[in-house]
Amino acid sequence: MNHETAVRTAGPRTGRPVLVDASGPRLPAVDRARIRPRYRAILAVDIEGSTARTDPVKAELRRTLYRLLEEAFNRAGIGERYREEYVDRGDGALVLVQPFDEVPKTLLLHPAVPILSALLAEYNAAQSIASGGDRRIRIRVVVHAGEVHNDGHGNFGEALDIACRLLDSPQAKSALRRTRAPLVLIVSEDIYHSIVRHGYEGIRADSYVPLVRLEVPGRSHQGWLYDATAPYRHPTLTTWTRRLRAVRGARPAPAP
Template sequence: MHRSILVIDIEGSTAAVRTNPIRQELRSQVYDMLGRAMDYTGIDGGWCDPFEDRGDGVLVLLHPVDELPKTLLLSRLVPKLAQQLAGYNADLPVAELPRLGLRLRAAVHAGEVHRDGKGCFGEAVDLACRLLDAPKLKQCLRNTPSPLVLVVSEDIYWGIVRHGYEGICPTTYHPDLKVSVGGRRRQGYVHVPSVLQLTTALRDHVA
């Protein structure tokens, strides 16, 4: 089955200050934000497979329907998710950020996905997850005030990003990491949403 692949992961979910009840609350927040971002993007529930839970993250497989071009994942869904994260964190007392603050890594890829009675698998899924878990992406999130960092595969970059479709700025995607999957080195292009743009969007929303 060909699918667009979105996978997200919570930063620092195993930190000592994060008890099991806090982890449950953060998981709930992520699922709620993801659902709202999908609604905002116009993604019909029938266009995606049931979410695959990853403990401290979620794997989303989206069907190749005409109403859901891959551009929308980058131009609407991911920015909306980042905006919600910024708003959630801004509402927390500073002292509670280490326990309750929510920051995410996200990866977008597309390819052939297999499924059996135990879940989904295949090289495309492996690549998306390997990009998401790359140490350089984790370091990138630690080094930025943005609540989200995104990495896209070279397939998504060359097929979508570089063409500069509406809402996508190619110059903000950088070939900052590589991973090995299936005996091949694969490039990942990293994008960090602008904190200024997120802050402006939040201010306009409140106004």
């Protein structure tokens, strides 16, 4: 019946079926345009141990987190006009950055995240564990990018699924517990291969190590952890070391 189904009779007298379109009403043009994919850089953050805090402390931490995020973005040159409104995650936030030439994704890794780390360290140093609860903030940060949809009720899509799964992974939580730093940074495989490994200004590719591998529909996805304690390896020195080893391996063994 071409998506039509008899669902009820017109009344006791006629007994004729009333046919309705079971496929549902067509979306208005404005709604169809609304759910088209839009490319966005994605930064997601989550506060460590938020569920263990009292509600008044949570409220204070949330206000502080949003204030520090806003300050870090503005200092990094990612003004409000380049960003969509923050998406609240209860104990964290999701930030979508629009693709402008003035705000390449490199700005998220440097200087935005380092500035945020410094602001958190400064804030935490001024806090003390009082009877009212611990006000210090430590967070996990994920940077990813991809297509994002919005149907008028909220944002969704595979790119956001990947970012949130990296953010909430046990490996990311464990990485934060192992460090005394105020935050840990995890980047997606896409960010690592398109940005990190090229070593743009302020970004040390040799400081990123594999952290977690996610299985998403149709592909395996690697997450990388920024390790600030990783020893710096000068690229020229590394190249000459490989060459020297190759030369040594090619030399014939000495005669007995």
